[in-house]
Amino acid sequence: xxxxxxRQKMIAMIGCTAILSGLLAGCGSPKESSQPDAxxxxxxxxxxxxxxxxxxxxxxTEQEMAAQWTAYVQKKHPHISFKFINATGENSVDNFxxxxxxxxxxxxxxASFLLYKDRDLVGDMSDLxxxxxxxxxTIEKPYIDLVHHSFDGKLPLLPVYDLRLGxxxxxxxxxxxxxxxxxxxxxxxxxxxxxxxxxxxDGGVTYRGLVTAAAGGGLAINQxxxxxxxxxxxxxxxxxxxxxxxxxxxxxxxxxxxxYEPTRxxxxxxxxxxxxxxxTAAMLLAFNSYGIFNLPSLHLxxxxxxxxxxxxxxxxxxxxxxxxLGLSSTSKHKDAxxxxxxxxxxxxxxxxxxxxxxxxSPLKDSAAKASFGEAGMWKGKNIRAFTAQKPAAxxxxxxxxxxxxxxxxxxxxxxxxxxxxxDINTALREAEEASDxxxxxxxxxxxx
Numbered sequence: 021x022x023x024x025x026x027r028q029k030m031i032a033m034i035g036c037t038a039i040l041s042g043l044l045a046g047c048g049s050p051k052e053s054s055q056p057d058a059x060x061x062x063x064x065x066x067x068x069x070x071x072x073x074x075x076x077x078x079x080x081t082e083q084e085m086a087a088q089w090t091a092y093v094q095k096k097h098p099h100i101s102f103k104f105i106n107a108t109g110e111n112s113v114d115n116f117x118x119x120x121x122x123x124x125x126x127x128x129x130x131a132s133f134l135l136y137k138d139r140d141l142v143g144d145m146s147d148l149x150x151x152x153x154x155x156x157x158t159i160e161k162p163y164i165d166l167v168h169h170s171f172d173g174k175l176p177l178l179p180v181y182d183l184r185l186g187x188x189x190x191x192x193x194x195x196x197x198x199x200x201x202x203x204x205x206x207x208x209x210x211x212x213x214x215x216x217x218x219x220x221x222d223g224g225v226t227y228r229g230l231v232t233a234a235a236g237g238g239l240a241i242n243q244x245x246x247x248x249x250x251x252x253x254x255x256x257x258x259x260x261x262x263x264x265x266x267x268x269x270x271x272x273x274x275x276x277x278x279x280y281e282p283t284r285x286x287x288x289x290x291x292x293x294x295x296x297x298x299x300t301a302a303m304l305l306a307f308n309s310y311g312i313f314n315l316p317s318l319h320l321x322x323x324x325x326x327x328x329x330x331x332x333x334x335x336x337x338x339x340x341x342x343x344x345l346g347l348s349s350t351s352k353h354k355d356a357x358x359x360x361x362x363x364x365x366x367x368x369x370x371x372x373x374x375x376x377x378x379x380x381s382p383l384k385d386s387a388a389k390a391s392f393g394e395a396g397m398w399k400g401k402n403i404r405a406f407t408a409q410k411p412a413a414x415x416x417x418x419x420x421x422x423x424x425x426x427x428x429x430x431x432x433x434x435x436x437x438x439x440x441x442x443d444i445n446t447a448l449r450e451a452e453e454a455s456d457x458x459x460x461x462x463x464x465x466x467x468x
Contacts (some may be wrong), residue, residue, distance in 0.1 A: 065099040068356045071121075073348065075113060075128030075136070077106035088377065092369045093360045100360050117141070124357040126346035131240075133177060133344060134170060134420040142176035143349040148358040149175065159365070162340045163382050166414045178361055179342035181379035183307040184406045185238050187211075187328060191321040193218065193227060193302040202303065204326040204408050205335075208270050211303075211328045212277075218302040219277040225300060226281070230274050231292035233306035236434040237271040240427055241339040243330050247416035248426040248455075254419065255463065257426045257455035259433075260448045268437060268444045270330070275438045282438050307341070308380055308406055316397045326405040337409030342382055380406055421462060426455040 078085055082104065090102045105123075107113050116123070117139055126133070126142060133142065149156065156164055163179040171177075187202055194201050199217050206214075215229030232238075244267060250258040275282050285291060295301035297318055305327070315322065327337050345361045347354060363369060370381040370388040378398055381388035393403040418426070433447035442450070 065097075067099045067101070068353050069101045069103050070124035070351075070353055070357055070360060071348075072102040072104050072125045072127065073111075073116065073123040074104065074106045075126060075132040076343070077108055078104060078127070088373070089364070092373065093363045095369075096363045096366070097356075097359055100356055102360075113139070113141075120350070122350050122352065123348040124351040124353050125360060126348050127180075127343070128346075129183075129343055130166065130170075130177075130341060133346060134423065137171070137420045140349050142171075142346040143351065143354065144174040144176055145178065145347050145358060145361075146175045148347075148354065152358065152362065154362055158367070158383055158385065160340075160382055160384055160411070162411045162414060163342050166340050166342070167344075169414055170417045177344035177346045178365060179340075179382035180345045180361075180364055181373070182340065182342045182382050183309055184341070184380055185234055185241070185305060185307055185327045185338045186405045187325045188296070188304040188306055188315075188322055189325065190296065190299060190302055191323065193299065197222075197227075199302075201323070202325040204402070204405055206325065206328050207331050208274075208328045209331060212273055215274050215303065216277045219279050221279055226279065228280055228295055228301045229277060230303045230305065231295050231301040232275075233289060233293055233304065235289070235431050237274065237305055238327070238338050239267075239271075239430060239434060241341050241412075242267060242415075243327075243333055243336050243338055243412045245339060245413045245415045247418060248423055248430070249416065249418045251416050255422065255459055257422075257429075257452045257459070259426060259430055259455070260452040264430075264448055265444055268434065268448070272434070272437050272444070276440070282440075284435065284439055287435055287438060308378075323402050324405045325402065326408050329409070333412070335409055336412050339412045339414055422455075422459055425458045425462070426451075429455045429458075 072089065080088070085104050086102070093100050105111050107116065113136055159179065163182070164175070167175055167177050189202055191201065197218060197220070199214060202211065202214060211230070218227060218229035220227055244263060246263050246267060248257060248259060250256055275287070293304070296304040299320065329336060345364065347357055347361070351357050365383070367383060367385050367388055370383050370385070371391045373379060374381050374388055375391040375394035378392060380392050383389070389407050392398065392406070393401070429451040433451035436442040437444050437447045
């Protein structure tokens with residue numbers, strides 16, 4: 021145990037010195053890992069191959085996936101290996117459930133787990149947490165709360181990394197027009213002033229101040245923790261409200277500034293991203309994963325600032341949007357699956373994975389968060405943009421199928437307002453009416 025603690029302290033020191041001075045204050049030694057030890061010793065245990073089923077498909081070769089996942093688990097539990105299956109083609113979730121194929125660990129975004137919440141895909145790890153004395157206090161509380169709120173107090177999922185929204189910006193566009201770069205903690209109102217200054221036509225080229233890869237500027241994980249239903253009436257939409265109206269009034273003007281000329285085609289996600297990639301958009305709202313996969317190849321002179329804040333919610337970012345590992349309800353190796361999941365959540369593994377793959381750790385450990393900046397594309401960048409804000413509280417939970425319906429109607433409402441087809445009141449009222457109608461139809465079909 022003393023050797024393990026010493027090793028973790030050394031890793032923490034490396035994580036701290038690798039970060040530019042001043043980015044993260046107080047980067048110290050991680051707490052002793054509270055992750056469970058195998059019993060008996062893993063080296064003496066019988067070999068077991070766990071099916072690692074990815075609801076959000078993994079990319080890379082079998083060897084690359086093994087390096088990202090299996091190798092970390094085998095450092096502590098050498099008897100455990102993974103068989104990777106992506107939820108595509110004949111292995112789609114529907115087919116997987118229909119044919120009752122066995123799985124042990126499930127991987128995916130929180131949204132993907134919610135989508136299949138009622139299909140009995142996941143089990144409950146609550147008893148295993150107690151059995152192996154895993155300290156959930158090492159994980160940021162909102163990630164656990166999100167699961168408890170959405171799965172009736174059970175714990176079928178544990179977060180393995182997080183996706184956070186940031187404000188990417190092209191320095192060359194700002195320099196061209198002599199506008200100061202955005203800073204961490206900028207409010208949406210302040211951002212609007214900057215976005216308007218940068219939305220212009222110059223030399224026959226139209227520049228937009230802000231584009232987004234997150235629908236509605238992050239509508240689904242909004243900082244106000246606005247939900248889609250009234251908790252007292254969970255089968256009724258609740259989006260024709262003063263709160264949602266104020267949200268629209270804050271975000272919509274960023275896309276309707278003079279010279280922006282928004283159209284349905286222009287507001288499509290691909291078109292928005294393309295403008296930033298081609299250098300005709302000054303700022304981009306996107307998850308930290310966007311940069312990992314696309315930015316290195318673009319050769320843009322870029323950096324990132326924190327997600328703009330609501331004036332009434334200073335220091336608050338978007339709601340949690342983690343990627344989770346789940347315990348499959350069909351697993352015949354639940355203990356081994358839990359040991360594998362907990363190993364991937366150990367401080368040592370989180371520090372190394374964060375540094376190598378640029379994924380943001382869900383642990384409270386400052387060294388695990390700081391190591392995010394060691395990933396190649398983030399060196400020298402303002403990674404504090406993703407660490408300075410605390411996540412907003414999760415919105416009130418809604419049934420997965422209702423959430424999908426209402427969110428779709430809300431996105432349509434946002435687009436209709438931005439393009440000038442409807443005013444905010446009309447758009448929200450009609451979106452709520454359309455949501456209720458679709459929910460009623462779904463309930464009627466299910467009752468037959």
